[in-house]
Amino acid sequence: MIPTTILTGFLGAGKTTLLNRILQEPHGMRIAVIENEFGQENIDNEILVQDSGEQIVEMNNGCICCTVRGDLIVALSSLAQKREAGELTFDRVVIETTGLANPGPVAQTFFVDEEVGAHFMLDAVVTVVDARHAMDQLDQHEEAQRQVGFADKLLLSKTDLVTPEELATLTARLKRINPRAPISTADFGRAPLAEVMDLKGFNLNDKLELDPDFLETDQVHDDDHVHDEHCGHGHGHQHDHAHEHGHEHNHHQGHHSDDIAAFVFKSTRPFDTAKLDEFLGGLVNVYGPRMLRYKGVLLMQDADRKVVFQGVHQIMGSDLGAKWGENEVRGSKMVFIGKNLPKDIFISGLEQCLV
Structure with a gap:
């Protein structure tokens, strides 16, 4: 190849x-x-x-x-x-x-x-x-x-x-x-x-390296995201205190809010395989055109090996990865990059797939 x-x-x-x-x-x-x-x-x-x-x-x-x-x-x-x-x-x-x-x-x-x-x-x-x-x-x-x-x-x-x-x-x-x-x-x-060459970005390997600064800010700004969802879309929230607060927040931090952005899901509880398959399939059907790249290393119920998955738009692939190490902290880590993805729907849905 x-x-x-x-x-x-x-x-x-x-x-x-x-x-x-x-x-x-x-x-x-x-x-x-x-x-x-x-x-x-x-x-x-x-x-x-x-x-x-x-x-x-x-x-x-x-x-x-x-x-x-x-x-x-x-x-x-x-x-x-x-x-x-x-x-x-x-x-x-x-x-x-x-x-x-x-x-x-x-x-x-x-x-x-x-x-x-x-x-x-x-x-x-x-x-x-x-x-x-x-x-x-x-x-x-x-x-x-x-x-x-x-x-x-x-x-x-x-x-x-x-x-x-x-x-x-x-x-x-x-x-x-x-x-x-x-x-x-x-x-x-x-x-x-x-x-430029041989970066193996589409390899199904069990490395999911994410920028550590991002993980830190992702935790801190969780509450901003809630306000951002409704910001500036004119749903009659104009006088809503949370809306104002979200706005202030943004200007204060000098954020340029991009339609395309990333978020991460992490858990140390294992996934129920059938539930996760069904939920991910549904996500990709509905949001696939808006999902640019996504990748995860997953802890599955009763599995001694990692499961690795990644996708581009509607095309998703998964594979068995390495065995979990003796002293390794077991857990799932997933990143989704897409356009105006409803982070809360993804996160709460994934949480419902946990055992």
């Missing part, structure tokens, strides 16, 4: 800088780069052979660049066929999405299309975030929030153009949207490719 990275990020974030590096540098890896090309944000034309009628161009470092204006599935299948026929050699693939794209459907392709699934394995979604402009982009464009929420790894560019305070504010906001993705502030015009 060929590991594949989806590279996303808002317009001008610096994806092209990173790609140009992949396509030129002597890193010794043979990478096929697929560019979903719409608009002017394409690879520097100097590198590409100009008048080639062929869509696939081989670079001097052995990488391949392939521009797709149409269907990604067709492009991936044709790359796989050429590789099997011995016409092309490459060991991994990077797909660059356009700056305004939602990475969701691209990621789903790997689980839905049989031919793609037979040859390619989705490794991770890497999102490049422009430190200088991200606060505005997140305020104005839901797609920018989606790209952050979907990521397995966030790469911050242009950090030299902002103050340490601005960087801290942005980082805190990114963690609220997505506490599962590590954030690198490398000047990744020169970042090691290890920051």
